[in-house]
Amino acid sequence: MTETYHPLVKRLLDGELSLNDLPTELRAQGAEALRLLGVVDRAPVSLPARLDARVMAEVRRRAHSPLRRAWRRLVDPRDVELRLRVRPWVVVGGALAAAAALALLVARPAAPPAGGRAVLMASRDSVYVRFILYAPDARQVSVAGTFNRWDRDAAPLVRQGATGIWTTTVALPVGQHQYAFVVDGARWVADPAAPGIDDGFGRRNSVVAVTAQGARTL
Amino acid sequence: MGLAELATDREVVQAVLAGDVEQYAVLVRRYRDRFARYAARMLGSVDAAEDAVQDALVRAFDQLAQCREPDKFAGWLFLILRNRCFAERRRRAREGRPLNAQDDAVAAPDRTDGRVEQRERSGALEQALQKLTAEQREVFVLKHMDGMAYEEIAAMTGATVASLKMRMHRAYDRLRELLKGHL
Secondary structure, three states, X not given: OOOOOOHXXXXXXXXXXXXXHOOHHHHHHHHHXXXXXXXXXXXXXXXXXXHHHHHHHHHHHHHOOXXXXXXXXXXXXXXXXXXXXXXXXXXXXXXXXXXXXXXXXXXXXXXXXXXXXXXXXXXXXXXXXXXXXXXXXXXXXXXXXXXXXXXXXXXXXXXXXXXXEEEEEEEEOOEEEEEXXXXXXXXXXXXXXXXXXXOOOOOEEEEEEEEOOEEEEO | OOHHHHOOHHHHHHHHHOOOHHHHHHHHHHHOOOOHHXXXXXXXXXXXXXXXXXXXXXXXXXXXXXXXXXXXXXXHHHHHHHHHHHHHHHHHHHOOOOOOOOOEOOOOOOOOOOOHHHHHHHHHHHHHHOOOOHHHHHHHHHHHHOOOOHHHHHHHHOOOHHHXXXXXXXXXXXXXXXXXXXX
């Protein structure tokens, strides 16, 4: 039968008790247990200097591989400048159309979504993705992803009155983007209305694929 | 110390993502040895630790765009290294090559000061640690070799303090059994 340490001796090993805190009958066992920790080698381990050169050689090779460069071109965010030449009547007409659309929205509010979702709208030169999250208890919400280098401050969502719905619209370049919502500046939440993928480190990211024709969640 | 060495992890990560690949060397220098002891104790050898740390640093570069919180690069890198160490242990177990302190024992350097008994005990402990489960061994390494509190280990690994204590207490009993006659 295996002889186990008394629970108080385990607390001694954990550093929660001293040897003098133990009842007299347990002190011999406690002293034996401390001999175990007394032989622990805590010396630092230094890796050879060649490691740095090896890592950087591999990093440079990967950074310059055509495949990686093509991938980065596809997914890296870029600044897009839109220049429009418009006639004044177009502006007036556009404003009236926008007002009419807003009136329709106010007259027939959509049912609140159960969770969040990215609503996708395509324009001619860029694709606007509308991110929506239902978070009635949140004080602030933002969306962060590969398109803004996971900057939690770059794309805040705006609360839509008392509905508990938060939204924002972000122009995304063509490519596949991983993202997640950040609630109250600290809590990462995958889009509950979009399938998620494992980020490789035990957390879930949502994915939106953007093409010239539009965008869809994956 | 150059300016780059004073930059925060966030600044370095952002520079690398912006295309300045050479800045990654700052992170390599900053973290290469910090986790070396963990890897060496988990894998039983400095050589294996070198491979694991190198793989983890390269993988972290590959996945850098997914690093949500560049300020916490160290913790993120640790998780990558941890996954690598656990995978290596599983691979060796599958291949019937259990880790043992003979690979190039990290805990028993030759000493000529006559402390033979101490060296033997240290070697015996190293052998015994290799017989623990990976989770038990990890918590022992982080607490008693790296000197971390349970709360810090919980924050790094994602386990609860209660489950860490349970692993550790089972490890104490197993070590007592394995080291009978050495202590």
